[in-house]
Amino acid sequence: MSDRTMAWQVLLFVSLSGLSSVHGQIVYSVPEEMTKGSVVGNIAQDLGLDVKRLKSGKVRIYTGDGTEYVELMAEKGILLIKERIDREALCGQTTPCALHFQIILENPMEFYSVTVEITDINDNTPIFPVEEMAFEISESSPLGARFTLEKAIDSDVGINGLQGYALKPSDVFELETQTHSDDTKSVVMILKRSLDREKEDRLYLLLTATDGGDPQMSGTVQLRISVLDANDNSPICSQRVYKSSVLENAPKGTVLTTVHASDADEGLNGRVAYTLSNPAGDMAGLFKIDDTTGVLKLIGDTDYEKIKRYQIDVLAKDHGGLSDTCKVIIDVLDANDNSPILNVMSKSSSIPENSKSGTVVSILNIQDPDSGENGNVQCTINENMPFVLKTSSNNFHSLVTDGELDRERDSTYNISVTCSDEGVPSLSSSVTLSLQISDVNDNAPVFERSSYEASIPENNSPGLSIFTVKAIDMDFNQNARVSYMLEQSSLNGVIVSSYVSVNAESGVIHAVRTFDYEQIKNFNFHVKAQDGGSPPLSTNVSVKINIQDQNDNAPQILYPVQTSGSLVAEIVPRSADVGYLVSKVVAVDVDSGQNAWLSYKLRKGSDRALFEVGAQNGEIRTIRQVTDKDAVKQKLTIVVEDNGQPSRSATVNVNVAVADSFPEILSEFTDFTHDKEYNDNLTFYLVLALAVVSFLFIVSIIAILSVKCYRWRREQMFYKSNGNLPVIPYYPPLYADVDVGGTGTLQHVYNYEVCRTMDSRKSDLNYARPCSESIISLDTCGKDTLPHANRERLAMDDAGNQYNTLVCK
Secondary structure, eight states, X not given: OOTTOOOOOEEEEEEEXXXXXXXXXXXXXXXXXXXXXXXXXXXXXXXTOOHHHHHHTTXXXXXXXXXXXXXXXXXXXXXXXXXXXXXXXHHTTOSSEEEEEEEEETTTTEEEXXXXXXXXXXXXXXXXXXXXXXXXXXXXXXXXXXXXXXXXXXXXXXXXXXXXXXXESXXXXXXEEEEOTTSOEEEXXXXXXXXXXXXXXXXXXXXXXXXXXXXXXXXXXEXXXXXXXXXXXXXXXXXXXXXXXXXXXXXXXXXXXXXXXXXXXXXXXXXXXXXEEOOOGGGTTTEEXXXXXXXXXXXXXXXXXXXXXXEEEEEEEETTSOEEEEEEEEEEEOOSOOOOEEEEEEXXXXXXXXXXXXXXXXXXXXXXXXXXXXXXXXXXXXXXXXXXEEEOSTTEEEEEEOSOOOTTTXXXXXXXXXXXXXXXXXXXXXXXXXXXXXXXXXXXXXXXXXXXXXXXXXXXXXXXXXXXXXXXXXXXXXXXXXXXXXXXXXXXXXXXXXXXXXXXXXXXXEEOSOOOTTTOSEEXXXXXXXXXXXXXXXXXXXXXXXXXXXXXXXXXXXXXXXXXXXXXXXXXXXXOXXXXXXXXXXXXXXXXXXXXXXXXXXXXXXXXXXXXXXXXXXXXXXXXXXXXTSOXXXXXXXXXXXXXXXXXXXXXXEEEEEOSSHHHHHHHHHHHTHHXXXXXXXXXXXXXXXXXXXXXXXXXXXXXXXXXXXXXXXXXXXXXXXXXXXXXXXXXXXXXXXXXXXXXXOSOOOEEEEEOOSSGGGOEEEEEOOGGGGOOOOOTTTTTTHHHHHHHHHHHHHTTOOOOOOOOO
């Protein structure tokens, strides 16, 4: 791969889980140091998604707390380089180096994991940590003496990293390169020719470090060697590799290990000093070694989540300049010092209450930087909630519904998601998700009662409020808006809406008509309560209306029967004892209850000391012995009264004849009926007078018509005998004819045809043209001969002949 050449590969792995969201993974590979705006890949094409789906799903990139090096152009569905990527700054020596982020879509929720591998390019030159290396070597150093050189540092990895060293000139020393288990290389300079200080006390060599990139890059450092007098033995480390471990966050001063090297020389040449070789980078300021004892201590803070292992080169050097190198490997042990991190990637603020079980409410990303049990996270939610947390791959969790939702029972849920690790002591984090349950029309209105019954007094005013029905709908807003209406039915062939009406908003039932208890005592109907949902739900309730009786009917007398044509009298023998039953007044009242309770009273009587009336049964009885002194003719006035408020009454006259023989009764009968006969005669005379007046009126009309016809005929005969054509003057259409004598006649005669219906809007009225429009009076001489015509008319009147000319069309 050439420098700045974009060569990317795509690997796509998609797995569908049981949730409604989709989980997939896609991998891209791009070189580092690409310019901003460079194309990483066509994510829409690689995932098989339409660009419209990216827009409608509000696609976005989720990177956690990291820097966004890659951005998404939703309009084209491609990934672009947003920030310059330096693999060495991002990952150091860690391989492979990759960026991890997620692609999130909504409606429905989907997410995909994307990995962008950053491949190394040869953009770093091997660099030595010092500008010059100085060595003091005794001339007596044996052949094969080893001198450790400072390693060059190349931030690149792989083939682009450090590959080898070269030494010039190489006639006195040669190089030996050692590769360690962590793929790092160390270099040792070996003496291959004896030194002679007297010949050459100083040597200058050039050490070159090269990488394997294309083009190849290199770095150099000068070696300055001072030749000393003889120091025959080099220090020798007791172990080539020392291993130790330290708990992260361990206190400063913690002893890690002790390095030991021995030197066979005596005196200063046998005294070994320990130093850390090139403690650069992450190790700078973390470790310190005692130059005399070789004790390695911790002087800084370690963090397992950043660096898990340190490799330290320790240089053991005597005062004669001879040295040896050993390696110390320190493993950092994880401590449970990080709480789980909860990131809400997507969340629904509300869902309808009829959502199916398994509907995704939220997607969470949960991470714990710790390792092992310290990084194992278990998540729970509140108990007794219709939700469950399902675990998917890559530390993603989906909160889904797990049962039926009912807004009327719970309209809001505050779901606490708590995640705890398995460390000791356990650390936890939590987040609260608020979810609103939106309403659907799943509840019909419910009346406060299973049935209603009310009463209304008869003779009520139309529009009177009877009572109110009330229904409650447990839904919300429009779904809970209740309207009331009558169920269509009929009562005795009449629709119920002609009896009562119901207010659609308030449920108040009004009387439409005036009720009569004697015609209808009660009636039943149904009221329907309907909500405003779509489709609407409704409930019926039975309503019974009782008509309360009012005292609006007077008692009716059934016996004795009052007739106008004959006289009825009760006969009481003079031998009747006390308590003798004379007669019984029978009456009824069509009202009910106490309004129909009747009482009888004797209002007036010829002899009140002789008779009494039973207050409850209407029986007329004697209250003393009948004597010869008692009058034959007795007249009793009985009042029948009901118990209503106010009370109503009826009166009946009962005629009683006190006698032992029929002739005695007949002798009193004529006088007894005198008043009645007088009234009958008066009525007769009134009817007769009306008939006579009517007859005279008809005769007068006939006489007038006869005279008119007679005059007309005579006038016709007069004109014929005269032989002259009459002159017919013009009169307006509505001209009224009036005779000369000044006796007025009816101006017009109209014929009316009237059609009446029960509905006044459909009545009709037709009339015919009056006959007078076609009637004119003829004057033979016109305007100038009118006096002559008058004189002729007067002459003919003297002769007893009058004439008028009448023409009817």
